[in-house]
Amino acid sequence: MYWDRDIETMERSALQRLQCERLAATLERAARAPYYRRLLEKTGVADVREPGDISRLPFTTKAELRNEFPYGFLAVPLTDVVRLHSSSGTTGNPTVIYHTKADIIAWQDLVARCMYMAGMRSSDVFQNIMGYGLFTGGLGFHYGAEKLGAMTIPVGPGNSKRQIWFMREFKTTAMHILPSYAMRLATHVKEMGLDPRTDLSVRMAFVGAEPHTEETRRRIEETWNIRAFNSYGLSEMCGPGVAFECPEQSGMHIWEDSFLAEIVEPDTGAPVPDGECGELVLTTLTRTGTPLLRYRTRDLTRIIPGPCPCGRTHRRIDRIRGRSDDMMIINGVNIFPLQVEQTLMRIPGIGSNYLIEIHEENFMDRLHVSVEMAADSFQGTLSQLEGLQSRVLAALRDETGVTPVVKLLEAGSLPAAEGKAVRVVDRRAQSGKGC
Amino acid sequence: MSVKQISVFLENKKGRLAEVAKTLSHEKINIRALSLADTADFGVLRIIVDNPDRSLTVLKTHGFVAQVTEVIAVEVEDRPGGLSRILEVLDQDNVNVEYMYAYVEKSRENAIVICRIDDRERALQILEKNGIATLSAEALKAL
Ligand SMILES: [Zn+2]
Numbered sequence: 001m002y003w004d005r006d007i008e009t010m011e012r013s014a015l016q017r018l019q020c021e022r023l024a025a026t027l028e029r030a031a032r033a034p035y036y037r038r039l040l041e042k043t044g045v046a047d048v049r050e051p052g053d054i055s056r057l058p059f060t061t062k063a064e065l066r067n068e069f070p071y072g073f074l075a076v077p078l079t080d081v082v083r084l085h086s087s088s089g090t091t092g093n094p095t096v097i098y099h100t101k102a103d104i105i106a107w108q109d110l111v112a113r114c115m116y117m118a119g120m121r122s123s124d125v126f127q128n129i130m131g132y133g134l135f136t137g138g139l140g141f142h143y144g145a146e147k148l149g150a151m152t153i154p155v156g157p158g159n160s161k162r163q164i165w166f167m168r169e170f171k172t173t174a175m176h177i178l179p180s181y182a183m184r185l186a187t188h189v190k191e192m193g194l195d196p197r198t199d200l201s202v203r204m205a206f207v208g209a210e211p212h213t214e215e216t217r218r219r220i221e222e223t224w225n226i227r228a229f230n231s232y233g234l235s236e237m238c239g240p241g242v243a244f245e246c247p248e249q250s251g252m253h254i255w256e257d258s259f260l261a262e263i264v265e266p267d268t269g270a271p272v273p274d275g276e277c278g279e280l281v282l283t284t285l286t287r288t289g290t291p292l293l294r295y296r297t298r299d300l301t302r303i304i305p306g307p308c309p310c311g312r313t314h315r316r317i318d319r320i321r322g323r324s325d326d327m328m329i330i331n332g333v334n335i336f337p338l339q340v341e342q343t344l345m346r347i348p349g350i351g352s353n354y355l356i357e358i359h360e361e362n363f364m365d366r367l368h369v370s371v372e373m374a375a376d377s378f379q380g381t382l383s384q385l386e387g388l389q390s391r392v393l394a395a396l397r398d399e400t401g402v403t404p405v406v407k408l409l410e411a412g413s414l415p416a417a418e419g420k421a422v423r424v425v426d427r428r429a430q431s432g433k434g435c
Numbered sequence: 436m437s438v439k440q441i442s443v444f445l446e447n448k449k450g451r452l453a454e455v456a457k458t459l460s461h462e463k464i465n466i467r468a469l470s471l472a473d474t475a476d477f478g479v480l481r482i483i484v485d486n487p488d489r490s491l492t493v494l495k496t497h498g499f500v501a502q503v504t505e506v507i508a509v510e511v512e513d514r515p516g517g518l519s520r521i522l523e524v525l526d527q528d529n530v531n532v533e534y535m536y537a538y539v540e541k542s543r544e545n546a547i548v549i550c551r552i553d554d555r556e557r558a559l560q561i562l563e564k565n566g567i568a569t570l571s572a573e574a575l576k577a578l
Pocket of ligand 1 (some may be wrong): 247372
């Protein structure tokens with residue numbers, strides 16, 4: 001049941017002692033990176049007595065990672081580095097994370113722990129439908145699954161026919177997939193005359209890399225007749241393996257032996273009590289190549305108070321509610337893209353793909369929501385379509401307080417994303433920014 | 436007797452209708468009759484084809500949202516008053532016609548009217564009682 005019983009069920013007090021030791025070691029290591037050496041000389045961190053002592057340090061943000069390109073955060077000699085992962089830097093410098101051999105081994109072990117916790121075993125056949133390369137999702141799960149001992153099919157994303165071929169030929173039982181692609185792939189399975197619920201052997205999926213709602217997860221589970229587990233990670237930490245759902249499926253255990261988690265108020269940086277929503281801030285506790293202190297993830301979540309029935313003592317974070325920087329402001333009203341998703345996924349007959357566009361019309365913001373209809377819900381009448389369109393409009397208006405323009409699309413007509421699905425496009429002249 | 440019509444959901448996007456026609460013609464499926472109902476944003480294309488089951492499979496594998504709708508096909512004399520008699524008969528018994536469209540087969544004197552009626556069974560009885568013949572799928576195909 002546990003991949004690493006001692007760590008996963010460690011008493012809270014012992015876990016906190018471990019965190020302190022590792023935090024002290026992390027500070028020492030971090031001081032070897034040029035950026036943190038300068039910072040720590042200024043602020044001077046003496047001894048760490050409790051994990052909360054970290055709050056005496058300033059935050060690290062993505063901007064600093066960019067500004068210090070390429071080696072400002074590197075804490076070991078380059079000869080000790082065995083791999084780098086980097087964000088796609090289309091504007092400005094990319095963010096680069098360097099991994100030593102020890103970092104890679106620790107990361108593999110964390111991902112194996114996650115998959116084992118969800119119920120994957122070495123007898124499973126694991127199909128990794130995620131991008132390999134600089135993106136951490138593919139390689140992270142790949143090495144985790146190998147470490148666990150499951151036969152791993154490194155197929156990567158896209159090419160639905162090939163995905164289904166592998167699933168059938170090798171009786172895939174577990175897959176790692178983007179939530180948006182999980183729904184699209186099911187459609188392709190049906191188009192081939194197969195029932196994803198009964199004609200395939202898939203029994204579980206790991207879904208992540210895109211924030212998604214509980215409603216979307218339930219749809220994936222129903223469509224495939226599988227259990228889907230939410231995965232949380234970010235390339236600045238390691239990638240996947242930071243937090244993961246256990247069989248209880250109520251929140252993701254954040255591995256506190258490897259990460260020190262804080263939840264802060266996004267605007268002020270002040271700590272937020274357990275149970276309340278704020279921005280997740282993470283400090284690496286074992287990493288050697290690129291230790292990061294108090295890294296602002298921009299991800300909004302909360303600590304779920306109380307112990308988990310599964311027996312693991314590591315605290316749980318809630319499903320990511322959005323990013324502090326992807327909030328849309330429509331004529332002064334704050335809306336999160338996931339609010340739109342949640343609303344759409346509750347309406348029967350609506351497919352799982354949607355696109356939010358913000359236009360400027362007559363000096364006013366206008367929210368446009370295009371949504372695909374579910375292929376098998378079409379009844380052949382215009383009145384059904386009109387009814388569906390007005391139901392979507394009313395539901396979105398009730399949820400957001402903004403009256404959108406709703407467009408009903410044919411199934412499969414939104415561009416198929418091989419990577420993360422683009423859900424929001426801001427077409428307003430002054431902002432010029434897509435979230 | 437009722438026949439199968441294929442209904443296709445179409446966004447109002449240039450060339451979508453042509454794509455349906457092309458997809459079917461590639462499969463050597465003949466569109467016998469066609470009608471389009473639309474709003475500003477989307478429409479429903481209704482077609483009568485010589486092989487409805489295969490058409491549905493073909494359209495779905497090409498990513499169209501399509502389904503089968505049971506409709507009634509009636510042969511109507513191609514002269515004034517031919518259509519109104521049918522509507523009168525149905526109206527007398529309060530049968531509501533959701534929509535209808537007609538086409539003329541070149542081999543025939545008469546026009547074929549396709550009617551979509553919710554209460555299909557009752558409509559069929561009424562038409563039969565009034566001596567108005569409906570076409571079976573086979574008869575329609577043979578035309
Ligand atoms: Zn648990």
